[in-house]
Structures are given as structure tokens and as C-alpha cells.
Amino acid sequence: MSLVEIVHHNEVIYTILDKPPPEPPKTPRYESKLEKELKETKKPKLRRTFGYAETPVKPPEQFLKKGEGIGQPVKCTDHQCVGGNLPPVPRRPPPGKKEEKPQKNFKILNIKKAIKTKAKPVEPRLVDTRDGHIKKIKGSGEVPEYCLRPDFGRVPEYLVRRNRKIQKALEEIRLADQNKESLCKLISEEERQKLLKDLKNNWELMQKAFLQLPMLTDTIPKILRKTKMEQELKQLEKDIALVESNPYIYIYE
Template identity: 75%
Template sequence: MSIVEITQHDENIYRILDEPPPPTPKTPRYESQLEKELKAKKILPTRRTFGYAETPLTAPENFLKKGHGVTQPLKKSDHKCVVSGNLPPVPKRPPPGKRPEKPQVNFRVVNIKKAIKTKPKTIEPRLVDTRDGHIKKIKGSGEVPEYCLRPDFGQMPQYLVKRNRKIHMAYNKIQEIEKNKESLCKLISVEERESLLADLKHNWQIMQKAFLQLPMLTDTIPKILKKSKMEQELKQLEKDIALVESNPYIYIYE
């Protein structure tokens, strides 16, 4: 084990904590360049003060006089009143007339007649249901049948009567229209029947010619579909031709 002896040193352990820590360097403060330009361009207003140090008082002889205060402006008008010496005299007040006499009414007789003609107040039927005298109105209590004794009990409501009446009137109107309606069935003439038959035969010939021009070999699906469709159309035309030839009278609906 080695021992190190330090003979020359100027360190003191009692003064280590007394020294403050070194200050941290601060970052420079941000300064706006635009603000400097505005301050340089700004013109200070002249003659700006904080006011009087002491408020000056008015002299005693300069008191507010009548008509010198703040008043509302007078409204100007172009009207001019022309006054002449020949004005009519002021009319006099008419003399007071006699008051109309009030008719003398004998209120005792009037009250007696009203009392004779008035009808007594109807007593509403009530029901006492406890020994302490608790009173209950019979109307609406359910003790007496009221709904079944009404004059309109068991009758059809008026709105249903009106609705049924409207439906009945509409039904009668439709029936009258159907009775007076003309028949839509029409008999075609002989010329029209012959022209219809000629047109059907002409279409059949055209379709038959196109059918005979089809190839004999039907090896693809489109050929098979086209041939079957033309066969169906030819059969339908033959049925129509036979129907027109067998029926001399033909009716159509317009």
C-alpha cells in the first residue's frame, strides 16, 4: 500500500460550498427588424402634453347668463302670418240649454217582474257515499248508465254516413257511364279484310324466301337460333292467314 503526501497546495475544503455556481449564458433576445423600421418612420405628434397642471377657473364676472347656454336650434319655416286689422270677431259661447229630463223608473216594480220571470237554478243530482257526508256528482261517476241512454247510441256516426253517401254516388255514376258507353268493338269491311290477308301473305312469302336462303348446315349456335326464330315466325303467319280466311266477319277493338 502506497501513501501519497501532498505538502504544497492552496485548496480549502471549507470554502468549496461558499462559491456560487457559474452563471449560465443567456441567449440573445429576439428583436424584430420591422419594429425598428416602423419606429424610425414614425413621426411624433407635436404639442402633446398631459394638460394643465392646475385647472384655470373662470372669472366671477363671466357667469352663465340667460340665453347664452347650450340650446336646441330653432326650426325654421317659410310660413309667414299676415295680420290685418279687419279680422272677424270671436264668436260668443252659446247659452246653455236645458238638460233632457230622465224618465222616472220604478225599480221596485222592475225587480219584482224580473224575479217572477227568472227560472230557478236546476239542482244537479248528487250522491252521498260515506257516513261523513262526502258528496259526489252522479254525472260521470259511473253509478248511473248514461252512454247507453244517449239519443245517438247505436247509430252510425255522421262522418261514416257522409262517406258511404259519397261512395254510393260515385258507384252510381260509374254504372251510368258504363250503360251509356258506346261499344268499342268495330267490324272491319271486306276491303280491309282483303288488304289484311294480302299483307299477311306477302309477309309470309318474304319470310319463306329468307328461310330458304339459309345454309343447310347449322353447325353454330347463332345459325340454330336464327333458323328456329324464323320457323316460329312462319308458323305464326300461317296461323294468322288461316284465321283470316276462315272468318269472314272480323271485329277489332279500338
């Protein structure tokens, strides 16, 4: 048995396993050019102050001259001066005597007006207490008023008009009932025969369609259709028997 002593070696345990593949490089991030320009404009400007500590004064040579100051704003108007021969200004009438107004004697006018005016009628009143409480007789119920009216006991005019309208409507209804034709009408023999013929034709067509149905009715639609056609055939047979047995047939319009 022999022993091998390895003193110098370059083997590392971490390099035995295969290294994982390197990660792919990331794509560069999108950066907008406009954003950079905006950031540049938003940067505060240096050495900015609130203004001059003392307002600089202009030298005496630069004094304010005529027409250099701030004047009044000129108003823009659409007015245009009219030229040419204008009519002369009317002259003032010559001074003369004023028209004399007729003088009124108000005392005489008031006396005449007072003579012509009628006296105010005295309203009848009554005193019903010892303290002198005054009450108007009109509307108090002490004197009969309503029974003395000219229209007392008469039918009001609006009721008379309403009764006339009601009577007129009833008369129109009565006349309409008298002149009304009977709704029941007897059909002629020709119409009866034509009706019977049409019913028999319908029965034949229905019977033909019924015989063409399949013998096996194994589905619900087939059963429903067959049942419906049977009911229609029975109804047609009843109608035919009714028309044949009754020579006189009346119909309502």
C-alpha cells in the same frame, strides 16, 4: 551542373489561376414614394403635452357679451303661419240649468227583477257514503241516460250520407259496364287484305336489304346486324302465315 539562386521575385501562387469574373451589379430595389410620405406622417410630433397645467384666464376686457355664448339650437320646421281673415272663435254658450236626469228607484227595480227571475233548478244528486260524499246522478251510471235519447238505435247521419255515395258510385259502375262496348272487334275482309299486302311489302324490303349484306361477316357489328335482320324476317313470315290461314281476325282496341 549550375545552380541559379533567385532572391528577389514578385510571383505569388494565388495569382497564377485566373480570377473568376466579377458579379454583375444588382438592380436598385424599388422604393415607393408614398411609403416615405406615410412614414413622415406617422412620426410622433415632439414637444406634445397633455395640455396646459393651468387653464389661461382671459383678461377682464374680454368678458362674455350678449349673443356670444352657446345658445340653444334652432329647430327647423316647415310650419307656416296662415294669414288672412280666419273664422271667429265660437262663443261659449250662456250658463243655464242642467238637464235633470230621471231618478231611478233601484229598490223597486230590484224587487221587480227578483219577482220575474226563475228559480235555479236543483240538480239531482245522491249520497253514496256515510260521510256524506255527494255525487251527481247525471253521468254516474246509476240512471239509464243513453238508451232514453231520441236518436238511440238509429244509424248516424254521416254513415247514411256515406252509404248513399257508395251506392251511387256502384250504380254508375254497373251502368257503365252494361253500356260498355266490346273491346274485341272483327276486322273486315278489305282491312285483312290490306294488312296482308303491307306485311308482304315489308318482307320484300327486308329481304332485299338482307341480300345486300356482305358475304363475309368478320366483325361483331356485321354479325349482330345479320342476326337481327334474320329474326325480323322470321317474324314477318310468321305474321303473313297467320293472316293467310285465319280468315276471321279480331283485334283489341
